[in-house]
Amino acid sequence: MSRLLTGLKAHLWQRLSAFWLLMYFPLAGLYLANQTITQHAQLMAVLAQPLFWVATLITLGLIAVHAWVGVRDILLDYLPRSSVGVALLALGAGLGVWLGFAIYTAWSVLVQA
Amino acid sequence: MQFSIYRYQPQTDAEPFMQTFELDEAQVTDDMMLLGALELLREQDPTLTFRSSCKEGVCGSDGMNVNGQNVLSCITRVRTLKAPVVIRPMPGLPVIRDLVIDMDLFYQQYEAVDPYLQPTQPNQTIDLDHELLQSPEERERLDGSYECILCGCCATSCPSFWWNPDQFHGPAALLAARRFVVDSRDITTRDRLEKLDDVYKTFRCRNIQNCTASCPKGLNPSQAINELKSLMLKKQVD
Numbered sequence: 001m002s003r004l005l006t007g008l009k010a011h012l013w014q015r016l017s018a019f020w021l022l023m024y025f026p027l028a029g030l031y032l033a034n035q036t037i038t039q040h041a042q043l044m045a046v047l048a049q050p051l052f053w054v055a056t057l058i059t060l061g062l063i064a065v066h067a068w069v070g071v072r073d074i075l076l077d078y079l080p081r082s083s084v085g086v087a088l089l090a091l092g093a094g095l096g097v098w099l100g101f102a103i104y105t106a107w108s109v110l111v112q113a
Numbered sequence: 114m115q116f117s118i119y120r121y122q123p124q125t126d127a128e129p130f131m132q133t134f135e136l137d138e139a140q141v142t143d144d145m146m147l148l149g150a151l152e153l154l155r156e157q158d159p160t161l162t163f164r165s166s167c168k169e170g171v172c173g174s175d176g177m178n179v180n181g182q183n184v185l186s187c188i189t190r191v192r193t194l195k196a197p198v199v200i201r202p203m204p205g206l207p208v209i210r211d212l213v214i215d216m217d218l219f220y221q222q223y224e225a226v227d228p229y230l231q232p233t234q235p236n237q238t239i240d241l242d243h244e245l246l247q248s249p250e251e252r253e254r255l256d257g258s259y260e261c262i263l264c265g266c267c268a269t270s271c272p273s274f275w276w277n278p279d280q281f282h283g284p285a286a287l288l289a290a291r292r293f294v295v296d297s298r299d300i301t302t303r304d305r306l307e308k309l310d311d312v313y314k315t316f317r318c319r320n321i322q323n324c325t326a327s328c329p330k331g332l333n334p335s336q337a338i339n340e341l342k343s344l345m346l347k348k349q350v351d
């Protein structure tokens with residue numbers, strides 16, 4: 001597991017995802033702040049706006065990548081060698097479940113809109 | 114002048130302890146180096162153990178941690194140090210005795226980067242009638258990397274090396290790696306970069322820069338590591 005996305009590639013993905021997240025959150029905040037939302041259906045329509053929806057989906061993926069590289073680095077640095085394998089497996093599984101749930105939620109927004 | 118020195122003989126001492134030594138102010142001359150002071154202290158207690166050889170900052174054998182900073186004792190003036198001078202072995206590697214540490218892991222990491230010129234394919238023989246010429250500019254690229262004396266001051270002040278000394282190459286070995294990667298006469302540049310592109314070997318470096326701050330030869334391993342990373346990137350783009 002420690003070799004999944006490693007070395008230079010990990011380094012670059014970490015920077016790329018950091019840049020994306022830094023751009024996404026302020027812009028998404030601005031977009032949402034400029035909408036009038038009083039009903040559930042309105043909220044779903046706002047969230048399902050194609051550009052916003054796709055950007056959000058990419059963001060979810062990049063959050064997982066960013067967390068994987070960042071948390072793995074911390075685990076490799078600080079955990080005793082014997083527990084690194086299990087910890088990485090748990091991290092991978094946790095991120096996998098989280099990503100699955102996040103994508104499912106994004107999908108259901110589309111369905112409801 | 115007071116000195117507080119780390120003492121430990123694993124065979125006889127249950128635990129390390131700090132021992133206080135005293136030198137007469139008159140004995141501490143203006144141009145005295147710490148190594149000179151240690152030699153005087155050893156006359157007081159012949160069991161005090163430390164390494165040294167060249168006494169002029171060339172051999173790299175007398176690295177030690179003095180008032181919290183890794184230095185070479187032979188080129189550190191006593192008068193510049195705040196008393197009591199606290200002297201410990203360089204951190205992160207096993208202590209053999211007093212200020213002498215076991216540097217095996219450090220040397221193994223150095224060995225692991227193949228720190229020698231590879232100007233031919235493995236099955237090729239080198240043509241000894243012709244020199245491997247370099248332009249002055251090509252030669253200049255080696256400046257700042259070949260001067261390393263392998264004292265270990267950098268690696269033993271690097272937290273990443275403390276955590277993973279058997280897996281992370283550490284600043285000195287990576288500085289040496291850079292030296293051969295940029296050498297115009299070496300034909301294994303790609304292989305070298307590929308080998309280095311690893312989550313442990315190179316990418317444990319977190320740019321903490323302790324290495325650069327502690328190098329007694331004024332070298333900059335941290336910059337060399339960043340250069341290796343950008344060369345890896347260039348290799349991918351090429």
Ligand code: SF4
Nearest residue numbers: 271318319321322324
């Ligand atoms: S810059 Fe890298 S090698 Fe140097 S001390 Fe920091 S982590 Fe270690």
Ligand code: SF4
Nearest residue numbers: 261262264265267328
């Ligand atoms: S880079 Fe500097 S501190 Fe590190 S081993 Fe070489 S000479 Fe010593």
Ligand code: FES
Nearest residue numbers: 166167168173187
């Ligand atoms: S004794 Fe050789 S470097 Fe200090």
